[in-house]
Amino acid sequence: MKIDPNSPGDLSAQIAAAIRDAIIGGDLIVDERLPSEAELADNFNVSRPTVREALKRLAAQSLIRTQRGAFGGAFVNRLSYQDAYNQHITTSTLLLGMNGVSFDTACEARFALERACATLSAERRLPDHLATMRAEIVRQAQPGLSDEAFCASDVALHRALVDGAGNPVMSYQLAGAVEAMQPLMNMITFTARDRAEIVRLHTSIADAAEARDGMAVSDALVELEAYTKALAQSVFAARAQNTATGSSAS
Amino acid sequence: MKIDPNSPGDLSAQIAAAIRDAIIGGDLIVDERLPSEAELADNFNVSRPTVREALKRLAAQSLIRTQRGAFGGAFVNRLSYQDAYNQHITTSTLLLGMNGVSFDTACEARFALERACATLSAERRLPDHLATMRAEIVRQAQPGLSDEAFCASDVALHRALVDGAGNPVMSYQLAGAVEAMQPLMNMITFTARDRAEIVRLHTSIADAAEARDGMAVSDALVELEAYTKALAQSVFAARAQNTATGSSAS
DNA sequence: GCCATGATCAATGTCAGACAATTAAATGTC
């Protein structure tokens, strides 16, 4: 792990890769302390700032944490679910936002994956999950709610559904699909009629979850997917119309 | 975006967060050039090494790329699917490897999500995807194959199935579930009999995909999930037995 | 004897200035 030739990329990138491989490969175990920056600099034959840049790269991926003071240093980090969530959501949001992914593609993936949780969630959901869904539905029915708040509540409801499956790995994976949709959903302005329909479908989902009827949850999700896609299409069509009109007028 | 109080964490972390928010919030668009390190240092009233640490954090998340030379600098990166894949896989692998996630939990999540692709993949898979599956099945039937190679081939087959859905967002999301299982699968030593059974189930999947029968793909995945879980359980039980015997003998 | 207080020290966090390496553009030359 101490090797470090001078051929390809930046030194700090090479060092970061070497340490990352050691962590992933199990050579460095959780909570183990890395050598001090000075020692690493010596081992790799580079300066301390270079080592520091490498460590910051790893810290950015939550692979290590650093602690100041005597007997401080860099420690291999136990990746918490929360850290993993956040990274996954950040990456997914960027991927959807910057790569010209069509709304339909993202939507299809999101609902397909969410339906994968439907059966399990209907089976295992706790009273808490159901209560959260009901509460969010009530919130969504409030008249004065902003579009952003409506979308945030939408995400919270679906998260409760996913968490209901009682499988944290699945919750983690779904976070990227469900939460990363929020910016795309925010682009849609919801009329009162749209909201009523969405609330109706959400209620179907909650009812089905309460009845522990996985198929009904799945069916409601299919309906919601279709409605969401149709809604987005009409909004985008209207927007394109406006843009065209605006440009022709100028 | 230029604000930077001295209250909470490290300066480099704050600066990285500020720039990251600017990117995610759309204030910095793809391929836009950030100010030079010297300018950033000046704007944030910090030294250049501190700015560099912040930039390296962002580079580690593929949010920016840097280019040397005149008119080089840091540019907002368009997150490629490949970069997103890799990050997702790294994070997922660590999450599964370091958090005491039970094999059953990971397995359940993985197959539940994969079944979400089954219908779409059966519908849309191209000849290429089918050919890849068939080729991997042939490889898996070779007698001399190492366990690692067998698992890698297993992953390749499932990736082909997932990619067959023709939805890159879904492929990205599934990458974390499917590929991150590989280290866990590697912990299982496959007997010749196990391999034959797995190959049989893989063949069922490929046959169903060829017939464009989504339900059959899904059913085969259910069977494969059950078999994988049983296999893991027996392997872990045998290992526990050995450990107990070994410790009592010492 | 025990606890509180301060000293110590090792480590990270930050700074300043310098030089090397690289690369695109501007300039010069044929």
Add this chain to the structure above:
DNA sequence: GACATTTAATTGTCTGACATTGATCATGGC
């Protein structure tokens, strides 16, 4: 006009220093 050279801007790296933090340990008072 095409090609070689210079130039300037920028990142990559190094050196050395100081500030800050926080656990440990010695000191002193009770």
